Amino acid sequence: MALRSTLTAAALAGALSACVAGPPPEIDTPVPALPETFSYLPDGAIAASVDALLPSGDPAFAELSALALADAPTLAEALARIDAARASAARAGAERMPSLGGSASITGQRTNPAQFGGALPQGISFDTERVSYGANLTAGWDPDLFGRLRAQERAALARIDAAGAEAAAVRLALIGEIAASVIDLRTLQAREAALREDLAAAQRLTELSGVRERAGIAPGFDRVRAETQAEASRSRIAALASEEARLVGRLVTLTAQPAASIRQAIAQTGPAPAQPQAPATLPSQLLKNRPDVQAAAARLAASDAELYATAGRRFPQFDLSATLGLLAFSPGDLLDEDTIIGSLAASVFAPLLDFGRIEADIDGAAASKRAAFQAYRGAVFTALGDAEAAYGLVSAADAEWAAARREFASATRAASLAETRNRAGLADFLTVLEARRTADASGERTAAAKGRAERARVLLWRALGGGDVERDAAQATIRSNNQ
Numbered sequence: 001m002a003l004r005s006t007l008t009a010a011a012l013a014g015a016l017s018a019c020v021a022g023p024p025p026e027i028d029t030p031v032p033a034l035p036e037t038f039s040y041l042p043d044g045a046i047a048a049s050v051d052a053l054l055p056s057g058d059p060a061f062a063e064l065s066a067l068a069l070a071d072a073p074t075l076a077e078a079l080a081r082i083d084a085a086r087a088s089a090a091r092a093g094a095e096r097m098p099s100l101g102g103s104a105s106i107t108g109q110r111t112n113p114a115q116f117g118g119a120l121p122q123g124i125s126f127d128t129e130r131v132s133y134g135a136n137l138t139a140g141w142d143p144d145l146f147g148r149l150r151a152q153e154r155a156a157l158a159r160i161d162a163a164g165a166e167a168a169a170v171r172l173a174l175i176g177e178i179a180a181s182v183i184d185l186r187t188l189q190a191r192e193a194a195l196r197e198d199l200a201a202a203q204r205l206t207e208l209s210g211v212r213e214r215a216g217i218a219p220g221f222d223r224v225r226a227e228t229q230a231e232a233s234r235s236r237i238a239a240l241a242s243e244e245a246r247l248v249g250r251l252v253t254l255t256a257q258p259a260a261s262i263r264q265a266i267a268q269t270g271p272a273p274a275q276p277q278a279p280a281t282l283p284s285q286l287l288k289n290r291p292d293v294q295a296a297a298a299r300l301a302a303s304d305a306e307l308y309a310t311a312g313r314r315f316p317q318f319d320l321s322a323t324l325g326l327l328a329f330s331p332g333d334l335l336d337e338d339t340i341i342g343s344l345a346a347s348v349f350a351p352l353l354d355f356g357r358i359e360a361d362i363d364g365a366a367a368s369k370r371a372a373f374q375a376y377r378g379a380v381f382t383a384l385g386d387a388e389a390a391y392g393l394v395s396a397a398d399a400e401w402a403a404a405r406r407e408f409a410s411a412t413r414a415a416s417l418a419e420t421r422n423r424a425g426l427a428d429f430l431t432v433l434e435a436r437r438t439a440d441a442s443g444e445r446t447a448a449a450k451g452r453a454e455r456a457r458v459l460l461w462r463a464l465g466g467g468d469v470e471r472d473a474a475q476a477t478i479r480s481n482n483q
Contacts, residue, residue, distance in 0.1 A: 025366050027307075029300060029373045032380045034283040040392035045280040051467030052276045053457040054179050059268040061182045065175055068255040072174055078167035085163040089156035096149045098141035105134045136325035143320065148312030151305045158302035165295035172291060176462040178254055180455050185247050185266055187451025188240055194447050195237045198440035201415075202230035205436060209429060225433055233440065275401075275453060278394050281464055286383040289465030296372075296379035303365070303372040310365040313358050316350035383463070390460035397453040404442065404449040411439040 055061045069075065110129045144150060209223040251262045287293055321344075328339040351358060418435035421427035461467070 025362075027366060027369050027373065029304075029369075029376070031287070032377050034286070034380070034384060036282070038281075038283060038388055038391050040388050040395065041280065042278045042391060042395045042398075045278045045391075048276065048279040049467050050279050050281070050461055050464050052274075052279070053461040053467075054175070055183060055186075055454065055458075057271050057274075058182055058186070059270045060185075060265045061179055063265045063268070064182065064251060064255050064257070064262070065178050067257055067261075068174055068178055069171070071256050072254065073256055074170055075167070075174060078163075078170040082160065082163040082167055085156070085160040089153065089160050092149070092153040092156040095142075096144055096153065098139055101138045103134075103136045103138070105132075107132045107134070130329055132327060132329050133331055134325060134327045136323055138321070138323050140319065140321040143318055145318060146312050146315040148309050148315075148317075151309035151312060155302045155305035155309065158298050158305060162295045162298035162302065165291045165298055168291035169295060172462060172466050174254060175466075176458055178251065179458045179461075181247050181251050181254070182266070183451055183454045183458065185244065187447060187454075188244055188247070190447035190450065191444050192237060192240050194443035195233050195240075195440075198436075198443060199230055199233035199237065201436060201440070202226060202233055205432065206230055225430070229433060229437060229440075236444070275398070276457065278391060278457075278460060279464070281387075283384055283387070286387060286465065287380065290379070290383040291465065293376075293379045293383050293465075296376040300369070300372040300376045303369040307362070307365040307369050310358075310361050313361070314351065316348050319347045319349075321345045321347075383465075386463035387460075390456065390463035393456040394453070394460055397449070397456040401446070401449040401453045404446040408439070408442040408446040411435070411442040415439040 108129075108131045112128070142149065206223060206226040209226045248259050248262050248266075251257075252259055255262070281289075287297075322342070323344075324340075324342045326339045327341050328336065333339055415432075415435040415438070418427055418432045422429060422432045
């Protein structure tokens, strides 16, 4: 009869608790529709490895990227967040398991006989002072009949996936920034080499005009103009030092290495980087290649599980507990059979009337899920926009570099012809200077255009989420740091 009453009360509590708040809202989270192909995909795109876009043959890039992956603070911070997410998931999983505890106690107690209101009856007496010895083993368990704890564990596991994807995104950005900085430094070196060639040409013109001036066949103004052009080249060479300092400082930040190590790595020379064609990919591949999209998808899954866990608070929560112990008033009696004590209990808690607290929490969790879905959509279209822009940038940078090379070749021929005509008396010195100035400017522009073409490929590598080699290495790094 007592059992029937208990079951009836539990059923009534469950029925009433179901009225506390309605079911969680259904929130549709479809995968965003993407175009079938990229609009700015170059005509010459081929099925090639995305990793070929990196300057892997540059020894400075190889060394600095390895140093950064081993000791970069930003990557170490991201890996620490994975550890924190793993700990949270372990705690959430442990909440579903029974809990066991043990305790031991010694209690001394003194009783005043006057508390009984007078003298005790004849023949009845008790010890006013006594010591008790106890030891207990306790156990408790929430059977999680409605899946609330399981949903919390799913949310915590999804947070691990999000943290891992965020770490991969940090690694992707780190490698990309190092590659871009190394390319900028190499471009700086190429620009300096072009400017030094310009300076040498200007000095030759200065010497020639000086000879002509001393021979009385040219005015001193020609020499002054030639010296001015030489000083302009020197000024532009000096200005490159500030750009170099900025790039070295950037690499110090990225790699956590001193400036001397950065400069030593940059001093290494290697083969000139190739200009590989853009790899052909599909927009749908961004969903699995871009770590920021993967992180957003994992956060969306976590918000979905959290909504389920919040809605689970509408249902009763059961708790099973048991205690097994020993209680004796003398140490020697602890092992007697009569000292064994114990209890077994089952309890249920159900919300009956909370004035909208749970419903408000469900609405808040639903809003968080909608926000997570919109963040996921934003990440997808950010990836699509980055890829489209990067493809277009590669095409534009290649066209600019090709035009710059043609301009440099034409300007060099023009300068050579002007000098020949001047020696033959068919052109004045001003024409030679103008032709030389045009050739000098086009040489530096060609070096800068080549650097922009190389940098555009690094941006495309980042926009596509890196290659298979990069992702495998990122996963291996995450696993090795979290085992």
